[in-house]
Amino acid sequence: MSWQFHDFQGMLACNVSKSTADDYGFTNGETVYIRVATVRDGQSGLRDICPNDSLSDGYWDGALASNSHTVTTKLAFVHHGNQHINPFTSGVVDDGQGHGFYRILDSHEEYGLPVNIHMSGVLITSLVWNNPSFLERIKNLTSRGLVEILGSVYGQHIMPYLDECLNTWALNKHKELCQRYFNATPRVAWVPERVWKYFLDNDFSNTGFEAVVLDGQTHHNDYCGCGNYHLTHKINTSYDVYAFFICERWYGTDFPGANSDWHLDFKKHWAGIVRAGDEKQICVYGDDWEKAAGVANWPTGNPNNYDSMIRWLAGAKPWIQVVKLSDYLDWYTQPTSGVTITITEDTYGGLKYWTGGSYDNWYNDFKYWVPYGCTKTAETLWKDVLQALNYSSSFNTSTPSGRLKELAMWTLASNLYETAWHEWDGSDWVLCGWGKEIWAHLRYAMILVKAANWTENPPATPQIYWEDVDDDGANELIMCNDKIYFVIERIGGRIVFAATKDGRVYIGNYMVQYRGTEGDYNDDDHVGALTDKWYTYNNHDYSHELYTVQIEVSNQTHVQAKMVSPDAYITKKATLRKGSYGLRVQYSQKYAGTLYVRLGSFSPDLETMLYEGKKVLQTLGSGGQGFMGWKNTVTNASAVVAWQYPGAAYSWAWTLTFAKMVEIKSLALNFCFDLTFAPLQNETEFAFSTLYSAYLNVYTSFTEGSKLVAAFYTYSGVQKANITVWRGVTPNWVALYMEVWHPLGLPIENVTLFLVDEEGNILSKVTSFLVTRAHLQARTEELKQKWTDAALEEKTVLMREIAEIDSQWPYAPG
Known part of the structure; x- marks a missing residue:
């Protein structure tokens, strides 16, 4: 007989050889009965015995049979990951110092124990851009049965205070992302901040969820007298939604080592669940993923201690079963002992204390808060957007209008993140600063609604007018034709939005987290086109100066906006022509000096980028070629800046979150450049549009000439009219996409594009197009x-x- 003590598992193993058993008369395969007793050095008597007996009669009765068994303790780990769309999420996944989300996955993969993961929709979207390989890893672990994906609302808004239509959209959007990136359809939902009100079960049931995760200490103990939150309860309504309850013993823990007193208490707790003999009991851990990962200001020792605990649990498989919540639902057709519960209103204990007993108190601060630069309250702003969207069950995203409305809802949901969250200012709980910076921009969803409305009825001729499109109480300048829609903000004289008639957004990554500003200003990820960043004449940044913006030209062929800095040192004019997919921008400086102009935030087909990330973007041109831009390889949507004209040069370019940007600099008092937002092709060609117009795509370089002229002919070769579609200097690279109309309003029969010089001499034929019966x-x-x-x-x-x-x-x- 030999003994071996397993210190890590806290077990003593006894090995009896077969020959010894034979000597004592045991038969192979026969049931063996065992009694176990412990003693302590220097003390008489037995310290503990198994099976238990009082010994009052002087006899130790009973024995453990070798074929006996017991129920297992079900243990579920639920990690909730929630970060906004920003450049920093890769550091939460892996901070490069042994901490991050990946450590939790490492532990469960190493020891073969499943884990339940909830990732907010904004976190998923952020990782699509910053760290798509991490999403691939989770997909792989999910396919192997090691990860269970939980659902929730996309932007983790606090659900009871928002309309049901937004809750439904956000639950479905998050589910869509889980299916797309993890090939998983969530069945169990994480409730944001566990803020629950009695009517939410309707939202979860209607979107296909079977259960939610709530708190044992509050949601259960405040409303149920059964005394056992280790059993799931059916929420007492007509909907078949069940509640898992987080075990209160996990509260306040930072994962001490596996053999600490704290862990010993948990072992006793789990053993107690086994002794209760109820197979349906489940002990649920649920907390921020960042906590176990040792990031976001949580103790950095947590990942190692968590790994130690998972290792211990892997050795305790005979009596502790680490499970996925969906497996639990599958095992029990009615995952409850018959107990139902009605939860009127609750949240977890700490938040309940901070809010004075109800999250209503925090939401009311948000409800009546008027964001900086606005005339309406926060609640009025989000309600305005929903009313304008008139959302019922879904948008038809195959239409331009539906595509833009979907992005509007995406913007709204992202910017309602952690609705009404507060922070302690030293004397009271107040709306948190980072939250106000996010929530203040939820109104930008209204810009997308306005653009959606434009696609439904685009004007036949270019238009320029004033309208409050972002719901802040102040008008913005709108420039549009039947192809493209621009919004110009007086602050900085910047273009803050651009979309084309097919519903593709080129400027407007509003769902990305705003940091450092509540107002209509640039930040690190949102930089309007025509941002006058630095003027060396007076060493001044004009990004947020209030420009004088006025309508200078408005006629049947083109419109022009004029923007002048407060000191009149900088004047810029933007011209939009009929059929054009871009602007010609002209700058004038009053004094000599270098003016640095930033052009962003370019997101060629933002919707596709939100789903696909950086991989779909192809760089066009370079600083040395006189033009630069980015092409979406899925839809050909391209954003291009061409500054080949005398007076401007390349400065630098860089990547934002779901956007790109280029900066150019002046070389003279006057300079100009072209902005093009269009589905550029790699060829130079015409394409049929209507009987009276054709699309022209130019994407090539010219070493001579100064104009591109479209000449219109009859089938018999008689020239009827011509029109200049581009004018510039060469050598030059031209990126152009526009609809060219017959100047006389006649049907097009034959059109040819010529390269000509300033005197009108034809230098070469570029391309031609013949209208056929097809x-x-x-x-x-x-x-x-x-x-x-x-x-x-x-x-x-x-x-x-x-x-x-x-x-x-x-x-x-x-």
């Missing part, structure tokens, strides 16, 4: 589809085009 047939079908829903005046226009197609058909080539 084009006419396709256009006829398109017009017939429009006819059904067209108003009477629209039908007149459609009929004219159909009639002229019929007239052109006999002459058009097959």
Whole structure:
């Protein structure tokens, strides 16, 4: 017989050889009965015996049979990860010093024990940009059964205070991301800050959730007298939603070592669950993932201690079963002992104390708070957005309007993050500073709503007008045509939004966390185009100066905005022409000196970038080529700055969060550049649009010439008209995308693009386009589809085009 003490597991193992057993008359396969007793040095009597007996009659009764068994303690670890969309989430995953989310995954993977993970939607989106490989790792562990994914609302807004439609959208959006990145459909939900009110079960049930995670100390003990929160309870409504309760013994713990007194108490606690004999009892740990990971100001020793505990549990498998919450639901068709519970309102203990018993007290501070630079309260702002969106169950994201409205809801949900959270200012709880910087920008969702409305009825001619599109009580300048929509803010004279008629956003990464400002200002991840960052003449930053912005030109062919700095040292003009997908920008400086102009935050097709991250972006041009931009390789959406004209040069470029930026600098008092936001192709070509117009895509370099001219011909070769589509200097790289209309309003038959010099001499033919019967047939079908829903005046226009197609058909080539 030999003995071995396992210090880490706290166990003493006894090994009896077969020959010894034979000597004592044991038969192979026979049941063995065992009694165990412990003694202490220097003391008489037995310290502990198993099985237990009072020994009052002088006999030790009973024995443990070798074929006996017991129930297991079910133990579930739930880690809640929540960080906003910012550049810092990679440091939370791995801080490079042995701490981070990855350590928790390492422990569970090493010892083969499952773990339940909730990642907020904003954290997932942030990692799509910053650390997609970490999402891949979680997907792999999920496929191997080691990770269970929990759901929740996308931006971790505090659910009871927002409308049901937003809760539903946010639950479904988060579920969509879990399916996309982890191939998992969550069945159990994490409730933000565990702030619960009685009606929320409806939101979770309607979006497919079977259970939620709440707190044993409060949600259970405040509303149920059964005395056992280790049993799941059915929430007492008509919906089949169950509650798992976090064990209160975990509160306030920072994961001491596995053999500490604290851990010994837990072993006793788990042993007590076993002795109770109820297979359905489950001890749930639930807390911030950052805590166990030792980041975000949590003790840095936590990851090692957590690993020690998981290692100990791996050796305790005979009586402790570490589980996934969904497995628990699968094991028990009714995962409860019949107990139901009605929870009117509650949260976890600490938050309940801080809020004075109800989160209502904190939300009311938020409800009546007026963000900096606004005239409306925070609650009015988010309600305005929802009312404007008129959301019911989903948006049709196959349409331009639906795509922009989906991004509007995405912006709103992101900026309601941790709604109404407070911080201690030394004497009282007040709305936290970082929260106000985020919440103040939820109103930017309204810009996307306005752009969505524009796509539904784009103007036939360029428009320029004033409108309060961000709901702050002050007007912004809008420049738009039937192709593109710009918003210009007086602060800095900056372009703060750009979207095209197909519903693609090029400037407007509003769901990314705002840091350092409540107002309409730049921060590290939001830099408006035409930001006058530095003027060396007076060493001044004009980024946030209040410019005089005025409408200088507005006619049938083009509109122009003029922006002048407060000291009149800087004047800039932006011109938008009919059919154009971009702006020609002209700068004038009053005095000699270098002006540095920042052009961002460029997000060519923001929606695709939010799903795909950096991998879809291709750099176009370079500082030495006189133009620079980025192309989305999925949709060809491209944002390009071309400064080849005399007077400007490249300064530098860099990456923001879900955006890119380039800075140019002046070399003369006057300079200009082009901004293009369009689905650029790699070829230079025309494409059919309507009977009277064609799209022109130019993406090439020219070593000579000063103009690109589109000449319009009949099928027989008679020139009818021409129009200049680009003017500049060479050598030059031209990135251009625009709709070119017949100058006489006639049907297009043949159009050719020529490179010409300043005197009008043709230097070369660039490309040409011939309208064929195939084009006419396709256009006829398109017009017939429009006819059904067209108003009477629209039908007149459609009929004219159909009639002229019929007239052109006999002459058009097959």
